[in-house]
Structures are given as structure tokens and as C-alpha cells.
Amino acid sequence: MAEFIRARSAEQKEQRLTQIKDVARRQFSERPYHEITLTTIAEELGWSRANLYKYVTTKEEIFLLLAADACDAYYDALLAALPEGCGLAPPVIAEVWAGIANAHQDYFRLGDLLPAVIETNVTIDRLVEFKRNYYRNVDRLGERLPQIIPISQEHVSELLLAIYFHAVGLVGYCMSNPLVQQALDILEVKGYDRDFRDSMCDFIGMCLEHYTS
DSSP: OOOOOOOOSHHHHHHHHHHHHHHHHHHHHHSOGGGOOHHHHHHHHTOOHHHHTTTOSSHHHHHHHHHHHHHHHHHHHHHHHSOTTOOOOHHHHHHHHHHHHHHTHHHHHHHHHTTTTGGGSSOHHHHHHHHHHHHHHHHHHHHHHHHHSOOOHHHHHHHHHHHHHHHHHHHHHHSOOHHHHHHHHHHTOOOOOOOHHHHHHHHHHHHHHHHHO
16 A cells, blocks of 8 residues: 555645545546445555545545536536627527536536435535535526526526536436346337437527527
């Protein structure tokens, strides 16, 4: 096992958390959530579980941090692609938005786990910080959208939630799951065969038409 050196400063602590998140993110891209544990994370880091506990106390705390990072990345990408006064037509906005959603599928995969799994086993301080960051991002995009499309402020939050929850529900169906496929083969049932990006483009276009009409 590699020698573990405990962080002595806030900067070093942040570096350790970044290492932890990088390993958890990589494992999340390769295996189901339930197969990831503090032990698998510690082993890949070359740390003991005791050393990992110096920075986090539950797996859910790590994944809450990942969800916050993914949220920032998703909203930053939307704001960069939809600048004030961009003049894009709603169908073009739908395509751009769908492309960004497609590039940030992990954000929606984490969203599927948030209410029932991740948010149930973290400290209140971490959860408050996560929620504060989420609503800050929503407010940023909420201020931007009325500047580029004819949407009332009261409908902005409805639009954002509709797109988010559709993506959360859709992303699992569009992922390959060998066990699910085996069950469907036994039942001789054709699975849900849809492209995430195309489906999101259709849905976002429909939402934009609804909320801007």
C-alpha cells in the first residue's frame, strides 16, 4: 500500500478530496453504484479505510460532492452555449441543450440516485451546501433564459424541472444493462431502444414550444 500522508492545510485537504472524487467518478463510469464502496475507493487510492475516513464518512458524501461538480459543469456549459442576446431560434436551442445534456449524462445518472439514496446518508451541513449550490445554478440560468427566449419568469423553473426530470428518467433506459437485457430476452420482449440525445432534443423542443407560446 502506498504511503499515506495526511493533509495539513486546507489546500492539501482539497487535493485529497479531489483524489477521492476522481476515483469515485471513474468507478461510477465502469460499474453500478451498489458495487462501489468505501473499500473499493480506498483500495484504488492505496489508502486504508481509516485514512479515507479522515476526509469523508460515507460513500454518499463522496457522491454528493460529485453531484455538485456535475451540476456546476452542466449549468456552466448551458450558460456558455446560450449567451445573452444569442438570438437562437427555439429548435436550435433544443439541439444545443440536448447536446449538452448528452455530454453530461452522469449528472442525470446521479440525479436518479439523489433523493432516495445519496441525500439520505449525509450531514445536514453538506446537504445545505449542495442545495445552495444547486439553486444558485438554477437562478443563473433562470435569469438568462428570459433574455434569449420569450418565457415568463414564473415558467422558467417549470421548464428547468421538466427537462431535468425527463433526463433523469430517460438516462437509465438508454444505458446498457446486461441483466435487464437478459431478463427481456427470456421474456422475448423488445427493450426501450431510444437515443438519449435525440429523445432529449424532441422533449426540450416540445417544452420550449409549450412555455414560449
